Amino acid sequence: MAFLKELAKSAVQSCDIDKDLYLKYNVKRGLRNADFSGVLVGLTNIGDVVGYKRDENGKIIPAHGELYYRGIELKDLCRGFQKDGRHGYEEAAYLLLSGKLPNPEQLKEFTEMLARERELPEFFSKNMILSLRGRCVMNMLARSVLGLYTADDEAENYSPENLLRQSISLIAKFPVIVAYAYYGMRHSYQRKSLIIRHPQPELSAAENFLYMLKGKKYTKLEADLLDLALVLHAEHGGGNNSSFTTRVVSSAQTDTYSAIAAALGSLKGGLHGGANLKVVNMMNNIKMNVKNWEDEEEVAAYLEKILRKEANDGTGKIYGIGHAIYTLSDPRAVLLKEKAEELAKEKGRLDEFKLYALIEKLAPEVFYKFKGSNSKVVCANVDFYSGFVYQCLEIPEEIYTPIFAVARIAGWCAHRIEEVTCSSRRIIRPAYKAVSPKLKYVPLRNRE
Numbered sequence: 365m366a367f368l369k370e371l372a373k374s375a376v377q378s379c380d381i382d383k384d385l386y387l388k389y390n391v392k393r394g395l396r397n398a399d400f401s402g403v404l405v406g407l408t409n410i411g412d413v414v415g416y417k418r419d420e421n422g423k424i425i426p427a428h429g430e431l432y433y434r435g436i437e438l439k440d441l442c443r444g445f446q447k448d449g450r451h452g453y454e455e456a457a458y459l460l461l462s463g464k465l466p467n468p469e470q471l472k473e474f475t476e477m478l479a480r481e482r483e484l485p486e487f488f489s490k491n492m493i494l495s496l497r498g499r500c501v502m503n504m505l506a507r508s509v510l511g512l513y514t515a516d517d518e519a520e521n522y523s524p525e526n527l528l529r530q531s532i533s534l535i536a537k538f539p540v541i542v543a544y545a546y547y548g549m550r551h552s553y554q555r556k557s558l559i560i561r562h563p564q565p566e567l568s569a570a571e572n573f574l575y576m577l578k579g580k581k582y583t584k585l586e587a588d589l590l591d592l593a594l595v596l597h598a599e600h601g602g603g604n605n606s607s608f609t610t611r612v613v614s615s616a617q618t619d620t621y622s623a624i625a626a627a628l629g630s631l632k633g634g635l636h637g638g639a640n641l642k643v644v645n646m647m648n649n650i651k652m653n654v655k656n657w658e659d660e661e662e663v664a665a666y667l668e669k670i671l672r673k674e675a676n677d678g679t680g681k682i683y684g685i686g687h688a689i690y691t692l693s694d695p696r697a698v699l700l701k702e703k704a705e706e707l708a709k710e711k712g713r714l715d716e717f718k719l720y721a722l723i724e725k726l727a728p729e730v731f732y733k734f735k736g737s738n739s740k741v742v743c744a745n746v747d748f749y750s751g752f753v754y755q756c757l758e759i760p761e762e763i764y765t766p767i768f769a770v771a772r773i774a775g776w777c778a779h780r781i782e783e784v785t786c787s788s789r790r791i792i793r794p795a796y797k798a799v800s801p802k803l804k805y806v807p808l809r810n811r812e
């Protein structure tokens with residue numbers, strides 16, 4: 365232990381870089397400009413995330429968020445399939461992958477192809493169920509994705525048709541693997557029964573996922589809500605951490621499974637997709653420590669305590685709040701909140717919903733007071749309400765972040781195809797300036 369402690373001290377000392385050096389060399393920390401906008405690093409035809417406007421001098425003007433999948437506004441897409449009374453994830457995935465909305469025949473064929481592709485390769489299925497020990501479903505999913513490489517005879521074929529075939533297969537298999545991995549984890553770590561349900565081809569992606577998790581015990585509203593959550597999480601431009609990871613790894617001309625395993629590692633992070641579970645844990649902490657959930661002063665004081673690193677997990681983060689692009693609102697959080705309220709009423713959890721809504725209202729005010737008037741404009745992001753929705757759906761919390769992956773696999777695949785096939789592609793290789801002094805090599809015998 366003492367040796368490791370010493371080693372860690374030395375590592376930390378030799379890793380630290382003065383913030384002023386970033387200014388001196390004009391390096392954008394986190395690839396973010398001083399006005400909080402992102403450094404432009406790529407072009408895409410897939411998703412467009414709009415979080416602010418600019419005035420004639422180029423200054424950022426906060427605005428309500430808009431999200432477009434292949435040029436179509438997300439809220440219009442959602443209203444479209446909701447109005448028809450059908451599920452929308454298959455349509456969204458088709459749109460993201462192909463660039464166009466499907467006609468009825470194309471949607472039928474694509475849906476049937478997805479349903480067929482849900483079956484896992486037999487050797488893999490048996491092997492996985494028996495050997496998938498692990499405590500983290502995201503990591504189990506990443507390992508399974510790498511395992512699928514072995515089952516794919518065309519794993520290294522980068523033709524557009526093959527990339528699409530692999531994409532459809534992964535979109536179809538992700539929910540199945542997550543359900544099996546969850547039950548495998550529960551079996552090996554919590555000593556509970558191992559439940560294996562076979563995927564049902566006649567069900568939509570959302571229904572089939574609920575079926576594999578809970579059997580037939582789900583309502584129409586629950587399936588509709590999960591479908592909406594999948595559509596809302598399917599894509600978010602090229603710059604979000606996991607899609608950018610997919611693009612960086614894909615730009616080196618590696619295989620689909622390696623690129624997607626890397627994206628999963630990114631999404632798991634607590635500042636990205638992992639925030640949905642962090643929000644639920646934070647809310648549990650708030651519920652325990654705030655006596656009156658309707659008292660604005662008491663709630664605000666506790667949020668300030670979180671920012672001061674004196675409460676919750678001590679990181680100073682209010683999870684589910686803030687976004688790299690959105691300022692006044694995240695359109696996905698707006699759409700999810702609407703439905704979350706409906707669901708909370710049905711489930712008798714309106715008190716909790718109201719506490720979420722109060723925190724959504726108070727967090728930006730508390731944040732500005734704490735950070736000062738030049739701080740960035742923050743709002744609730746998609747992760748703020750999603751965990752609450754999954755709680756209402758009685759989905760185990762171990763798979764909150766995996767659900768994000770089940771949805772985002774469509775966006776990752778679209779970005780991979782764009783990165784690999786685009787005629788203007790180049791390996792992504794930015795520059796790092798070395799700021800450490802040059803030292804002389806000292807022979808081992810002469811060192812202290």
Ligand SMILES: CC(=O)SCCNC(=O)CCNC(=O)[C@H](O)C(C)(C)COP(=O)(O)OP(=O)(O)OC[C@H]1O[C@@H](n2cnc3c(N)ncnc32)[C@H](O)[C@@H]1OP(=O)(O)O
Pocket residue numbers: 394396400634635636637639671680681682683684685686687688689740742745746747
């Ligand atoms: C699907 C998604 O990935 S949505 C995002 C999910 N993540 C979360 O909800 C975690 C909480 N939020 C955050 O950490 C951030 O808002 C992020 C990571 C989402 C966006 O980050 P950025 O746009 O890079 O903002 P950045 O982290 O530079 O924030 C600027 C400052 O505000 C602070 N800040 C931003 N959001 C928060 C927050 N929710 N709580 C506390 N402080 C925050 C940062 O710590 C930073 O402070 P500093 O200048 O003193 O270092």
Ligand SMILES: O=C([O-])CC(=O)C(=O)O
Pocket residue numbers: 599600603604605636688689745746
């Ligand atoms: O865009 C981001 O930085 C994070 C996000 O909301 C997402 O990936 O859905």
